[in-house]
Amino acid sequence: MKKRTFPIWHRFLDGTPSYLARHYWWAYLWRPAIWFFDHQPVINAILFNQYNRLLKQTLSCLEQRPKGRVLQLTCVYGKLTPSLLSQLGSESLTLVDVATAQLEATRDKLSTEDKHRLKLLRMNAEQLMFADNSFATVLIFFLFHEMPHAARQRALSETLRIMQDGSRLVITEYGPLPKNHWLYRISLTRWITTYLEPFLDDFWHEDLLSNLKQKAQQLNKEIKLVETHDIFSGFYRVSVFELSTIKTKA
Numbered sequence: 001m002k003k004r005t006f007p008i009w010h011r012f013l014d015g016t017p018s019y020l021a022r023h024y025w026w027a028y029l030w031r032p033a034i035w036f037f038d039h040q041p042v043i044n045a046i047l048f049n050q051y052n053r054l055l056k057q058t059l060s061c062l063e064q065r066p067k068g069r070v071l072q073l074t075c076v077y078g079k080l081t082p083s084l085l086s087q088l089g090s091e092s093l094t095l096v097d098v099a100t101a102q103l104e105a106t107r108d109k110l111s112t113e114d115k116h117r118l119k120l121l122r123m124n125a126e127q128l129m130f131a132d133n134s135f136a137t138v139l140i141f142f143l144f145h146e147m148p149h150a151a152r153q154r155a156l157s158e159t160l161r162i163m164q165d166g167s168r169l170v171i172t173e174y175g176p177l178p179k180n181h182w183l184y185r186i187s188l189t190r191w192i193t194t195y196l197e198p199f200l201d202d203f204w205h206e207d208l209l210s211n212l213k214q215k216a217q218q219l220n221k222e223i224k225l226v227e228t229h230d231i232f233s234g235f236y237r238v239s240v241f242e243l244s245t246i247k248t249k250a
């Protein structure tokens with residue numbers, strides 16, 4: 001009998017969402033790739049030399065934050081997590097990712113003291129195992145454009161559900177559809193970007209703020225955009241939102 005062969009990405013379906021195994025195994029799940037990508041020159045090249053600006057702006061948006069628990073939703077390559085921990089001083093940080101290899105790689109980057117302040121949890125962002133209103137600050141760095149539409153909608157709703165009254169959400173991501181940016185105008189660079197990032201085009205066509213507002217309303221919450229910082233002529237954007245709970249009269 002002929003032996004059935006499976007595509008390589010099936011090997012990475014170890015409790016990870018199928019879109020992640022299928023489209024990003026080579027970037028986030030394969031251990032040699034994790035080693036390779038987690039080098040500053042590689043990260044810089046992927047982000048068109050904008051990494052330091054993105055990092056600096058993201059950290060600066062987290063300086064003024066409400067008192068309470070801080071969540072970083074998913075791991076990222078580079079020095080974001082160590083830098084955030086150092087900014088948090090003696091406070092602890094919760095870090096969630098669906099890939100064990102990513103959580104381990106992040107832990108390996110930290111000093112012993114930082115390891116004690118980092119709570120690592122394996123979870124799918126589409127279904128967070130936290131109670132409603134658990135966090136005062138949530139940071140999400142380049143996650144949403146990597147999710148298919150339906151998964152992104154679930155992750156957005158879950159994020160708002162676990163955020164408490166007066167909390168702050170910082171999203172570092174691609175900006176809105178960059179029609180006038182040279183990277184978009186040149187067909188080759190547009191093709192490469194959207195080939196490597198198969199869900200980016202959908203993300204570009206989504207209005208993040210109105211989507212967040214609609215989802216917040218369903219949870220009896222209100223969200224407002226309080227800061228935006230365009231980077232690389234708006235190709236990337238750091239956005240800060242504030243969330244409040246709608247008080248109902250007794």
Ligand SMILES: C[S@@+](CC[C@H](N)C(=O)[O-])C[C@H]1O[C@@H](n2cnc3c(N)ncnc32)[C@H](O)[C@@H]1O
Pocket residue numbers: 017020028043073074075076077078096097098099102123124125126141142143146
């Ligand atoms: C934040 S994104 C990419 C960040 C950016 N490209 C970088 O590293 O600088 C990649 C991470 O998201 C995680 N991830 C993707 N989908 C997820 C999901 N549904 N739930 C939790 N983690 C997820 C991946 O395992 C990976 O560690």
